[in-house]
Amino acid sequence: MSQDQKRDAIIEAALKRFAHFGVAKTTMSEIGADLAISKASLYYYFPDKINLYAAVLLHIIHEAEQAYGPLVDQEPDPFKAMDALLKHRTEFIIKYYNVISFIRSKHDIPEELKPVFGSVHASELSRMRKMVEKGVASGRFRVADVADMGSLLFECLEGLRMMYLEQASSFFPTPEQFHNLLKREQQLSQIFFNGLTV
Amino acid sequence: MSQDQKRDAIIEAALKRFAHFGVAKTTMSEIGADLAISKASLYYYFPDKINLYAAVLLHIIHEAEQAYGPLVDQEPDPFKAMDALLKHRTEFIIKYYNVISFIRSKHDIPEELKPVFGSVHASELSRMRKMVEKGVASGRFRVADVADMGSLLFECLEGLRMMYLEQASSFFPTPEQFHNLLKREQQLSQIFFNGLTV
Structure with missing residues (x-):
């Protein structure tokens, strides 16, 4: 080897x-x-274990990106792309529940894991901007500042997740709570897009 | 006396x-x-000081409610009502910055203050539901479940605030950051409402 x-x-x-x-x-x-x-x-x-854990996280994030990244990126319809992204994302979180739930709040992220979370953050933000671009490219969305609108969408979805994580108090949400969150994310993005739609 | x-x-x-x-x-x-x-x-x-602090918080929340509550509640246009609420809310937070900033995160709320935060939470949630009702009553919004849509609006705005509090890391945001947050809240609610508008 x-x-x-x-x-x-x-x-x-x-x-x-x-x-x-x-x-x-x-x-x-x-x-x-x-x-x-x-x-x-x-x-x-x-x-140590935390460094191994960081590598495991990067590995499963890479696996998820491979599994649904191209599907989401190649879908020109922002409604369908968003729906696919949110569903796959939730499935992925539930699949690796035991692994991801090790981190229970944003407040106790060890230093070793911060670059991993930083790169996830950057990739999600860039994907939300692409969602808005899809809508603009297809002539369905009327948006003055695409990058800024993508950031707002990202912040709203992230904020919604934080709300649900907070509600689950000091514990990682259950798969059922993740499904409830998914419903909320879908509702929000539908409203968001319909509000942008010409 | x-x-x-x-x-x-x-x-x-x-x-x-x-x-x-x-x-x-x-x-x-x-x-x-x-x-x-x-x-x-x-x-x-x-x-002790924390009990006095709880009473002071209730006092300024009551003052704020008196100052802009009726204005917001009596405005039938949800766009105008929301704009007034968000602006007054931000002014209020900035005015009492030194008092409110004592609590820096949702994680370290002392037991004595939990009822205060609980009642603020309930009153904000009820106000968001009223916002959706205003839109439905005026025939501008088409909403299947008014209470649920009000909750979603509440969660999105709360989530957005948490995002900005988190970004300010362990410190309470500056007045400038609160103004940036206000812009975001206004954008979100505009998009939210325009998406609901018939």
Whole structure:
């Protein structure tokens, strides 16, 4: 195995354990044992669990992007693109519930994870701008400042999510709560788009 | 002075100090000294600063309600009512900046203040529902479930505020940031209403 293959194998093994047992209940030793590699070798690739967790998050975000990114980007109808994005996003969050729920609030994001959250933020913001562009390109939306309107849409959806996370108080929302949030996100984007529609 | 008058005088004195010097820098002794009343008498009305702070918050919320509540409620045009509400709300927050900014995040609200925040929450929610009702009553909005649409509007505006509070990180936003937030709130509600407009 090359170094890259070995690194990928560690990420895959960690993802399996994280998804099945949760992040808190998984130890570095267990992941090493799954792959029959030495602790020294494991720690050569990932100095601690939080760094391994960051790599696992990047891996599943990349998987999600591959799975529905092109579908969303190639759909010219902003209503359909938005619907596809929100649905796939929710499915993805529920699928990796045990992995993602390790982070329960924006207030306790460890330093190691901030670049991961930063890149998710940037990619979502750029996608919301593209949604507005789709509507303008198809002649359905009348928008003075496309980038700014995309930001507003992003902020409204993010804000709505924060509202629902807050309601779930100190716990990550349940899959049912995520489905309720999805309904809200769909309602909001429909209203948003219908308000922009000529 | 009656007991009620004495209680009110304490609240007024505390509000002056809180607004001028901030809550953290104001002591119970200073408030007592301003009114030339004994510490025992002060503590008879308010067992500690946080209870006095809760009373001060209720007092300024009541003042704000008196100042712009009827104006907003009596305006039949939802666009104008919303604009008036958002503007007055922002002015009010900026006016009592030093008092309100004592609470910097939803995560550290002391138990004593939770009923105050609960009643503000309920009153805002009810006002958003009334906004949607205004539009329906005037024949401008077509809405299947008025109460639910009012809740969505409330959640979107609250979410937007949380986004801006979060961006201000651990500090309360500056008056300038509040003005930026106001612009966003106005944009969102315009889009929201235009999307509902027949």
